Amino acid sequence: MDPINNSTLSSDDSDDELDWEEVEVPRAEHLEITLQPKATSTKASTKRKGLSHTERLTRIHCHKIHTICLIANGWIRNHWINDELLQARLLSLTPLPLQNSFAMIHKSRVPDAARRGYLFEASITRLAEWWSESFFEVTPEGHLRNRTFEDVQLGLEAQGFRSLAEPAAKKPAAPAPAFLELIQSLHQSPTIDNETLQDILDDDGEFIRTPKSLMKHALMRKGSRDLSAQLFTALCRSLGIPTRLVVSIQSVPWQANINKPKAKPRTKKGKGKAIESQASSQSLNGDLKEQAKSNPIIKLRKQKPKGNRLGGPSPAASSSARNHIPSPSVTPPVFWTEVFSRGDGRWLAVDPVRCIVNKRKAFDPSPGASAPPGPSSFGSLGTPAPQKNRMAYVLAFEEDGYARDVTRRYAREYGAKVSKVQGQGRGKGRLEWWNRVLSIVHRPYRLHRDDIEDEELDANEMKEAMPTTISGFKDHPLYVLTRHLHQNQIIYPEPPDTPELGKFRGEPVYPRSAVVDLKSSENWLRSEGRVVKAGCQPLKMVKARSGTVNKLREIETLKTAGAGNGEVMQGLYARGQTEMYVPPPVIDGIVPKNNFGNIDLYVPSMLPRGGVHVPFKGVAKIARQLGLDYAEAVTRFDFKNRRALPVIEGVVIAVENEDVLLEAYWEAEKEAEEKAHKQREERVVKRWKRLIQALQIRQRLQNQYQNTHDEMPPADHHQPDTDQAGGFLVGADDVVQPFHLPRNFHPVLPSYPPLNLVPKSMKELAARMDTTSVTADDVSESPLPPETEATTDQAMPKSTRTHNGKALKLGATRSSARVSRQKRKKDNDSEDESMASDSPLLKKRRTKGSDESMPVPSSSRVLRPRLPRREA
DNA sequence: GTGCCGGACCCGACTTTGCCGCTC
C-alpha cells in the first residue's frame, strides 16, 4: 500500500474500526512537512473582525452607565448652584446697573411683550459680556471632554487595570464580564486618588466637591469653562430669572470607529507613529495587556505641566492636539445656560464663555455642522484632533432639579445623525432605555411652558433640512428613501398618492409617516389575533420563508408544482386591512376546535364567546373524566430544531362548566397531594427501618467477632476467608464504621405539612420500630425491643443471635443483605428523601452496587423536625 | 476630508401542531 495513500485514507476516513493491514514502509523515504505562515493567513489576521457580541454589549453597558453618571453629575452641579450663599456672593459681585436692567423689565413699565423680550435679551447679553470679558477667567483645562472607549481602556491598562475587552474575549458566554471585573478591581483598590484618576483620563480634571468649592472659584473668578457656565447659571438664578443648567452629556460612545484614525498608507516611519499605531491596534485585539507589559508606558507626570505620556492614547495626536487644540473659549461648550424670556415665552441659550446669546446652532460641535466663531477643531499640522465634544444627549436642568431633553434645539442634524445616536430606528432597546432614563429626570407634571417648548422643538425638527447624504436618510425620523425600506414595509398610499417631498440624487424622498409595516395573514392572527378582511388584496408579495421542516416541504412541493417558476410568494397586509378575529362561540357547552382538535388562543381576544380559559396543568384530564366538552388551548409555539411545538396551557371550556371543573380539579389536586404525602411517609418510615436494621447488624457483628479479631493474626485481617461463605465481610470494621447521627444544626426550612417521622433519639426510634410491622421479606432480623439500647451488647435480639440454630454466619448476613438490597431496589425511586446518609455502611453499599440508589441526603435533613415537601 | 459602497461577519427574527420508547 502506498504510504501516502494510506495516510490520506486515515485522515479522510474517521472510522476507527477499519482493519489495518501491516505493510512494509520504505525506510529511505521520509515525509517532511514544513509549515509556513501563508500570506493569506497574514491577510486574514490583518483583516479586522467586527466587534464580538460580548464586546459590543460591554461597550453599550459602559456607555449607558457613563451616561447616567454624567447625568447625575449634572444633577448635582445643578443642585449645588442653588446654594443661597453662593448666589448671594455672586450677586454681590455683579454691578448694580446690570442687576437693575433686569428689574426694569416689567409689565407695568413695558407693556409690550415683544419689547420686554427684546430688552431681556439685551440685558442678558450685557450680563454675559460682563461675565466673559471682565469677570470670569476661563482656564484652558479642567472641562469635561469626550473620550473614546479605547482612550479610557488604554488609560485603565496603563494604571494596571485589566483590559475591558480582554475578559470578554476569554469568556464570551458571560455578558459584559469585563465591566464587572473593572467594577470589582475598582472596588478592590478603593484608594484611587485624583492623580491616578487624572492619569487614567489623561486629563487635569477640576475637582469640585461641594458648593464651597464653587464659591471659592467664584471668589477667585477663575475656573474651567464648565465652571464658568455653572456659576453664570447660579448668577442668573440669583437675579430671579428662570434659568436652566444645560449639559451636553459626553459619555463614552459605544461605536468602535469613533475618533479612530483611518489607516494611513505606510509612507512614514517614526517611533512615535509606530507606538501610536501599535497602541491603537492593540486596543481591539485584546492582547494589549501583554504589550503593555513588554512596553511599559512611561509616565511623564512628574515633568508636568501637562500629562503627556509616551505610548499613551495616540500620543502624537494627543500632544499635538493638546498644543494646538483651540481654546475652550472659542469651541462649543459642554455646559451652558438657558434663561427663560418671559416676554417671548421661550428659552434663550447663553454661552457665558463665548458670550453667545440666542444662537442655538452655535452649540453643535459636530465638525461639518457647526461653524463656531473661532478656529476649527483641527491642529495646524494637519493632524486631526480627536473630537472632544460630541452632541448626543442634551439635558437642561431646572432650578427644581428636574430636567428636559433639549437635544432637538441644539443639534443641527438631529434627524440625520443625533437621533440615531439616541437610538431611534435601530438597536431597539436603546431608545427605550433613553426614554426610561428621561422619565426619571422629567418633571412628573407639565408646565405650560413645557408644552410651548415641545411645540418649538417639534417645529425645529420639522424645519430641519433634508440630509445631504444617503446614510443620513437611513432611519431618519422624517424622511425615507425607498432603498431603505425593509422587506415588510411599503409606502402607503402608493407613491402617486403619497407625494414626493423631493428628490435626492434622483431618488424620490417620501415622508416617514407614509411607511406602513406589513405582516402576513398568519402573522396577524398569531401576533395580534387579527384576520385579513374579506376581499383585501396583499399590498406586497415577498418570498415565502420556511422556518420549519413542514413548511419547507410545503414550499418545495409548491415549487415543483408551480411549473418551475421559481419562488413561492407570500402576501403581506397592512393593519388597516385586518379586523379582530371573532372565534365561533361556545354553543350548548360545545367548544369549537381547530383541525388539530384544540383551540388557538394566542391572545386573550381569541377566546370564544361563552367560553373560559382554565390554564392549569392536568385540567384536561379532569374535564375528560367529568365528560365535559373542552379544547386544549394553544397559546404559543416553541421552536426547536425547525419544528414548531405547540405550547398548551390548560383548556377552554364552557362558562357554565367552569365551576364544576374547577371544583373537581381542586379536589383532585388535594387528593393527589394527600396521596403523595402518604406515599412519602411510607417511604421514609421504610428507610428509617432499614437504617436501624443496618445498625443492628453492625452491632451484632461487632459483638460477635470482637474477640475473634483479637485472636486473629493481623496479616489476615484484610484477606477474605475463602473457606467460608461470606468471607468477603471479614474486614467488616472497614465497611461498618462507628455511626454517629448528625446533629441538628441546620435551620428549619419553611413549614410544610409535618411528617414527624424522624425519631429524636435512638430510643424513640427503637420504639417506632417496635410498632412498625416488619415483614419477613424485609430483613431476617426482628426490630429492637423498645426497652433496650441499640448500642449495648444486650440489645441483640435473640433472633439475630442464631440463624438456623447456629451462631449467625457472615453468609447469612450476606443473604439478608442481598434480600434487603433487592427489596431496596424494588422500593427505589429517584426522589430525594430524608434519610440518614453518612453511614459508611451505606456509602460502601452504594459503591458496591451501582444500581443501589438509596436516597442518602445530607445530614441537614436527618433530624429536622419538619421535612420539606418536594413539590411546591 | 468626507461619504459611498461592497464585503465580511455577526446576530436576531422568522418559522407556527413529531416520533418513539418507557412507565404506570
Next chain:
DNA sequence: AGAGCGGCTTTGTCGGGTCCGGCA
C-alpha cells in the same frame, strides 16, 4: 393495553447592523 410523559433532535435561512477598506 393504552394513555401519558419525556427524551431526542442539531441549528436552518434571511435580513439587518456594524465595521472596515477602497474608492470617488
